[in-house]
Amino acid sequence: MDALLILGGLLLILAGLVWLVMRAFSTSLLWGWGSLIPPITLIYVLRHWRTARKAVGLVALGVIPLVVGMVLMASQDAARLEAILSLRWLKEQPKAPAELAIRLHGELDGQPFNPQYAELIDGVLSLREGEDFFARREVTIRLPQAQKAPIKLDVLPEDVGQLPEVEISWLLPEQDLPEARRLSKGYTLHLDLQALPPNKLQGDFHLVLPPAFKTSLSGSLELFSDRLRYKDGRLDAQFDSRETLAKVIDDYLQRRFATRLVQLADLPEVTFPATHLPLAVQARVNGEAQSLELVLEKGARGWQVQGDHYPALAEPRVAEPAKPAPEAEPAVAQNSRPALDRRQRFSLPRLQRNPEQYRSLSMRVSKVAGGTVEGRFVGVDGDGSIRLSQQLGGGGGQASFSFKPDEIGKIELLEP
Structure with a gap:
């Protein structure tokens, strides 16, 4: 209401001044x-x-509604009125410093390629240009297996065997879905990445595809190694991701039960942006299964559990016994891996019959009408539609897709 009064007053004043000039010319x-x-x-x-x-x-x-509107705005939002009167809105806003130091030079499909976001998570390296849901241009490299830093990899056009799969995609203004091209050999790739704490990788990157793809990139870059963000070495709880929620919940459970022996199960799928999220959380605390209904809220300090009033845990003693646990963890993790590669027998009917077996796994859907979409499998709707979720680049949150069976030309499982 205050803004409308100010705008109406300004329009009346402007009309009066124009009328006054017209009167002067008539004189x-x-x-x-x-x-x-x-x-x-x-x-x-x-x-x-x-x-x-x-x-x-x-x-x-016109002065009357202008003054009334300014008085109302001053009583409700004095900072906003001050910003208007100081004319700060006329000045160009300073750009925030880039999160990643990406210094790549080259082109994708014959067009200049300047990625603003890069990550290497679960063996998938992604370089994105553009902050929309679909990247304007993107390079995706799927490594044969997830690797820990330091990562060194060299591929030549004549190499054969199990090589990384390279995919390039670009979105034209008149298209709804991006165009994509994939190849598994015949290209040149050089990776030399070192760990950059707390959760980044940095190093050299060089990629040259066959001439028909009109794609080459070379330079140095930084990449995120997970979907967490840090400020001054501390977790940034403002960032929207399931990993951030998991960290917040894990810290909450440790303080609530006064123990560091907390193993949190995978969280259910969530949709960002959001400020209020009720979640059903499964965890093992001191070896006992716990099922909790928590509500997470996002405030000035970022994500936190509603009603969290528990004090911080005391630092563990130096000479604390019972440290054989790290030796047992690899055995448990090794036994929990599936013996068979589920990609070999994967199909759409099998996914519809047993969706729980593939929940949260990465998939690629190629539509009959053209275009491909990648994301993590969420579930099957009542009409048989396949739902995928996709993490947006730059901290943009998550988005959800739904594909009817007759729209799907091909569906691929990208993880074993």
């Missing part, structure tokens, strides 16, 4: 040109009050 050409200069305008009003009084009255009428 004489000299007075008309002179009225465009504020001091002479005032002289004209005093000398020709009978002619100018109606236009001045319209200006005065």
Whole structure:
């Protein structure tokens, strides 16, 4: 309401000033040109009050809603009024410093490629240009297996065997889905990445595809190794991701049960952006299964559990016994891996019959009408539609897709 009053008052004042200039021109050409200069305008009003009084009255009428609107805005949001009056909105806003130091030079499909976001998570390296849901241009490299830093990899065009799969995609203005091209051999790739704490990789990157793809990139870059963000070495709880929620919940459970022996199960799928998320959480605390209904809220300090009033845990003692657990963990993790590669027998009917077996795994859907979409499998709707979720680049949150069976030309499982 306050903004409308201010805008209406300004329009009335502007109309009154235009009317006053028109009156001055009707008096004489000299007075008309002179009225465009504020001091002479005032002289004209005093000398020709009978002619100018109606236009001045319209200006005065516009001052009333302008003043009322400014008073209302000052009482409700003084900082906003100060920003308007100081004309800060006319100045160009300073750009925030880039999260990643990406210095790559080259092209993708014959067009300049300047990625702003890069990550290497679960063996998938992604370089994205553009902050929309679909990247304007993107390079995706799927490594044969996930690797830990340091990562060194060299591929030549004549190499054969189990090589990384390279995919390039670009979105044209007239298209709804991006175009994509994939190849598994015949290219040149050089990776030399070192760990950059707390959760980044940095190093050299070089990629040259066959001439038909018109794609080559070379330079140095930084990549995120997970979907967490840090500020001054501490977790940034403002960032929207399931990993951030998991860290917040894990810290909450440790303080609530006064123990560091907390193993949190995978969280259910969530949709960002959001400020209020009820979650059903499964965890093992001191070896006992716990099922909790938690509500997470996002405030000024970022994500936190509603009703969290538990104090911080005391630092563990140096000479604390019972440390054989790290030796047992690899055995448990090794036994929990599936013996068979589920990609070999994967199909759409099998996915619809047993969706729980593939939940949260990465998949690629190629539509009959053209275009491909990648994401993590969420579930099957009542009508048989396949739902995928996709993490947006740059911290943009998550988005969800739904594909009817007759729309799917091909569906691929990308993880074993």
